[in-house]
Amino acid sequence: MPRGQVDPANIPDDGLTTRQRRMLPITAVHTGEGKGKSTAAFGMGLRAWNQGMNIGVFQFVKSAKWKVGEEAVFKRLNQLHELTGEGGAVEWHKMGEGWSWSKKAGTEEDHARDAAEGWQEIKRRINAQAHDMYILDEFTYPIKWGWIDVDDVVDTLKNRPGKQHIVMTGRDADPKLIEVTDLVTEMTKIKHPMDAGRKGQKGIEW
Amino acid sequence: MPRGQVDPANIPDDGLTTRQRRMLPITAVHTGEGKGKSTAAFGMGLRAWNQGMNIGVFQFVKSAKWKVGEEAVFKRLNQLHELTGEGGAVEWHKMGEGWSWSKKAGTEEDHARDAAEGWQEIKRRINAQAHDMYILDEFTYPIKWGWIDVDDVVDTLKNRPGKQHIVMTGRDADPKLIEVTDLVTEMTKIKHPMDAGRKGQKGIEW
Numbered sequence: 001m002p003r004g005q006v007d008p009a010n011i012p013d014d015g016l017t018t019r020q021r022r023m024l025p026i027t028a029v030h031t032g033e034g035k036g037k038s039t040a041a042f043g044m045g046l047r048a049w050n051q052g053m054n055i056g057v058f059q060f061v062k063s064a065k066w067k068v069g070e071e072a073v074f075k076r077l078n079q080l081h082e083l084t085g086e087g088g089a090v091e092w093h094k095m096g097e098g099w100s101w102s103k104k105a106g107t108e109e110d111h112a113r114d115a116a117e118g119w120q121e122i123k124r125r126i127n128a129q130a131h132d133m134y135i136l137d138e139f140t141y142p143i144k145w146g147w148i149d150v151d152d153v154v155d156t157l158k159n160r161p162g163k164q165h166i167v168m169t170g171r172d173a174d175p176k177l178i179e180v181t182d183l184v185t186e187m188t189k190i191k192h193p194m195d196a197g198r199k200g201q202k203g204i205e206w
Numbered sequence: 207m208p209r210g211q212v213d214p215a216n217i218p219d220d221g222l223t224t225r226q227r228r229m230l231p232i233t234a235v236h237t238g239e240g241k242g243k244s245t246a247a248f249g250m251g252l253r254a255w256n257q258g259m260n261i262g263v264f265q266f267v268k269s270a271k272w273k274v275g276e277e278a279v280f281k282r283l284n285q286l287h288e289l290t291g292e293g294g295a296v297e298w299h300k301m302g303e304g305w306s307w308s309k310k311a312g313t314e315e316d317h318a319r320d321a322a323e324g325w326q327e328i329k330r331r332i333n334a335q336a337h338d339m340y341i342l343d344e345f346t347y348p349i350k351w352g353w354i355d356v357d358d359v360v361d362t363l364k365n366r367p368g369k370q371h372i373v374m375t376g377r378d379a380d381p382k383l384i385e386v387t388d389l390v391t392e393m394t395k396i397k398h399p400m401d402a403g404r405k406g407q408k409g410i411e412w
Contacts, residue, residue, distance in 0.1 A: 034391040036242060040242035046279045049279065050275035051275065069256035069257065070252050165410060184396035203253055204371060
């Protein structure tokens with residue numbers, strides 16, 4: 001029966017036990033033109049939450065209109081965690097709202113600076129092991145537009161301490177990012193209702 | 207700024223307003239060899255829950271080992287709904303546990319019969335408009351194995367009443383299923399850590 005599992009092509013000679021290999025940090029990229037890149041990243045967040053992981057979500061595209069459902073649920077899951085100790089803590093930051101840790105309000109104009117500052121904050125958090133899982137939503141775009149230095153990202157990911165999982169989404173992922181990422185999935189559009197002139201649906205798109 | 211949106215290739219001459227077109231029922235299939243098919247389906251469930259939709263999840267592959275995180279969160283969301291009225295109700299049924307509506311315990315042997323019975327129950331529910339969203343997880347396999355008649359599925363989907371969204375996952379989706387589906391996304395594996403001999407990770411795979 002299909003299980004979605006892949007047989008190891010080889011067993012590494014790394015001296016680790018199976019149990020140790022199950023606790024390795026993962027980097028994942030969801031890319032491609034199709035739907036489901038962010039949706040699958042937030043789905044991964046459900047598993048992490050249920051394992052009690054501390055989750056940081058960082059959204060890199062200004063309008064967060066289409067993610068309100070996920071944001072509402074994860075904020076609710078964070079409240080549950082605070083009230084009952086169940087699951088993990090969740091922080092949700094949006095570039096479009098000037099990042100919540102930023103002293104000043106975000107300006108409409110300087111997206112590039114906002115993105116660069118956001119990345120610097122994430123880098124500080126990674127180096128301080130602030131979260132167990134980072135969801136960097138639509139992170140490929142500020143890299144593509146040159147607002148965030150891909151070499152700095154690669155270096156930070158490669159040398160991050162501890163067991164921090166990093167999940168990144170967006171089209172046109174930089175080849176350097178792909179190279180240092182463990183799990184890369186491409187979402188391809190086969191058919192889309194909007195091609196037939198249909199509109200985004202309540203409960204589906206937001 | 208990329209928004210993941212697709213410009214309509216054409217505007218249909220269907221006499222509907224934009225508002226009406228936003229309330230049309232959607233069928234979606236997540237297929238392909240890559241990760242994220244089910245994960246993105248459950249991510250879609252978050253949005254639906256937040257819109258107050260009644261969700262029915264039906265898992266068609268016996269071992270549900272890898273979905274415990276999602277199941278735990280959705281059961282919690284259902285409890286929240288029952289306690290506070292927030293979000294929508296969620297029912298979660300697993301073929302491996304003999305379907306919870308079934309009178310008898312599921313036998314280990316007769317997967318084909320379990321799958322066929324599961325589909326009959328789903329069909330009854332669709333015809334009765336029991337849920338707003340159906341997540342039919344790994345539904346393509348019993349179709350592929352001939353346990354569920356694809357023509358019956360196609361007919362049921364095409365003629366379903368009301369505004370019920372149907373999300374289906376699994377590899378090798380039948381071309382007839384693709385044909386009647388509005389939104390088809392293929393998840394393609396570009397890179398997978400298990401190829402390098404790595405194990406499934408706690409908080410990532412389950």
